[in-house]
Amino acid sequence: MGEPQLQSETVNRVQINPLRKKRNKSYSKLMKNKLAVCGGIFVVLLVVLAVFAPLLAPFDPTKQNYGQILKPPSATHWFGTDTLGRDLLSRIIFGAQVSLKAGLISVGIALTIGIPLGMISGYFRGFWDEFIIMRVTDAMLAFPSLVLALTLAAVLGPSLNHAMIAIGLVFTPYFIRLARGEVLAQREREYVSAARASGLRNFSIMMRHVFPNILGPLIVQATLNVASAIIAEASLSYLGLGTQPPTPSWGAMLAEGQGYISQAPWISIFPGLFIFLAVISINVFGDGIHDWLDPKLK
């Protein structure tokens, strides 16, 4: 088995190398994309907030203080307090945990199910591809994603875990589609024919040769979907189907503050602002990666 593999790898390298070189050269290009860098910095900040939340938050995010309700931003409470006298800054910091967790895990679910199915579908074609996987995918895509996520979350019961599963399942068809499309393009390439001619098994061709070549678009799609998943989690929590109180979630905080927009606008402004910043920075960061990985762009 050793020999054919070696051969195929050589073939493969011939295909990939020019791309790789370009990428290495253009690390500086990524850094030059200022927007993407800003996005990246905020993403890193979010990760730091989420990971070190217990150390960074000035107060316990669930500690109610009935003497301090609806206080505007001040030196003690930078972002003010909410309807139950909880410190909003601390809740925002802990909310980052929920948002990132929701974004990463749900996209993780979508990737784990979507990529293998999409690759199998695109690589083998035939009955399973045309009549089962693609039709199910089409059916799922026919629903507006939030409505589908709402239905799933309602059926599973309201909780953060269920919301993540629901969002993950809703995003899966996008990855199936993308992986399949990329594989369809790759499977006709010469390196695949060469690998096949050298006697490599299908599984090895898919894993060792096709997969690395379709990874770029998948990474970009995954990054962008993390942003959508954060919005989806916030929406579900806003509607009461996601994170359950008292765990702070930006979406739920937005809903709590809605009725107080004129008396205490800070309750909804800060979570709204953070959802906005998180989503826009992940998106520009994802776009940056896309430009960087795309060999067609200079």
Added chain:
Amino acid sequence: MKARLKGFMFLGVILLLVIASGCGGNKGNTSSSTTTNQSTNQLVIGLDNDPPQLDPQKSSAAVDRQVFQSIYNTLVDIDVNGKIVPELATSWKITNGGKVYTFNLRKDVKFQDGTPFNAKAVKFNFDRELDPKSASPRLSEIGSISKVTVLSPYQVQVTLKQPFSPLLSILTDRAGMMLSPTAVKKEGANFSNHPVGTGPYKFVERVKQDHITVKAFKGYWGKKPKIQTIVYHPYADGNVRLTNLTSGNVDLVNTIDYKDIDRVKKNPNLKVDEKDAIGFQGIVLNVHQAPLNNVKIRQAINLAIDRESIAKVIFHNYVTPATSPLPVSSWAHDSSLKQTTADTAAAKKLVQESGLKNVHFTLKIPAGSAQNQQLGQMVQSMLKKVGINVKLEMVEFGTMIQQGTEHNFDAINLGWSGRMDPDGTIYSWFITKGGNNDMGYSNANVDKWLNQARTVSSKQERTQLYHKISQQLWKDAPYISIYYPNDYKAMKKSVQGFQHYPDTMIRPETISLK
């Protein structure tokens, strides 16, 4: 990528606009008097929901009644103090130990379609409500009626199976509303879309989820209404309802959120009218589900909840802390039950005495209601202090009601709008297998007292029975009463002559616009 960025900029601008509009809410109302309905002949009323039914005998939502009050009259009504007064019946006599009610009817009354109102019409209405085939929600309220007889054209006799003292009070509600027999026969199931009664206003048109219009009825027997047209608009969202009031689109709203009361009071163009509640709000405990089947745990919950704090923090002291399901405004209220603050030490002790370890349960709260979510979180934090862990779960209201009926829950946050008579307020909740007894509660003594309180007619005796019931309910704690939701109506200063009735229903015939 550029297009995407543009999209974000657009979103950002919208966000800023939304925030700006929210901040400006208080200032924008000085010019409101120049807007739409300046006409003193039209009153616009904002309701908290679109009434599902305009047939009183089919209605099961309280908001329906806000509209019924203009279209229909009842046999007897209440005055602003809750005392029973004549309406379509000028007088009545109770004989045979409380088993026979004889009503003398008003003679100058016509339905809005010209049909004369008389004893036959009354009998027709009762027969329709009592017919099991019409599946009227009224049947459970007046099921004690065995027959209705026409004695003379303007005298009707109602005979009961056994004495039932809340009857007159029930007849001030939908069960006593008189529908035109001609219209009912003509329209059949479609009556709800073409309602006809004897009330001061005649139905004109309805566009579902948008408006219901009624016009003054020229042939009305009573004092002629001052306003010619009333338009009811539904606004389920409290903020939207209030915005429409402050902007001048609406003259009067049937309820406002507690958090907005201070704001409305400060507004120079608006005023607020307050009345004590007849209902109760709190937490239903499933007494068949561990750990809530343990009475010590339920008592501990009763003691651990600081009702004063809840009233202050969530409701800005516009509700009254509750210790029983019978509100302070009711003559049956037992004021000896005073524990409105928490007794954490006693509650902790009860949890220890229960012998249970790791006590936890799930509390369901209606999704979409910020107030209920705050309440849930406060209860959660108060119970944590005494060693009871509560998991909160938000459930869509309809689903929650259904799960309540199926006893598929540990605890749910649910209350009751209440009725004028204490029997209507608590009987169905605490009688064994009662229609609203989601707790699955059953106590032989409470059953006995509830039934006795229905049959005896002396108010003093009834009061004693209701006190006993309230005390037993405090001990057994199947339901944790938390607050009595007082009623607040907000309106423009130009609205004159509004009278606040204890049943919270708007009777529009006395209202005029300055």
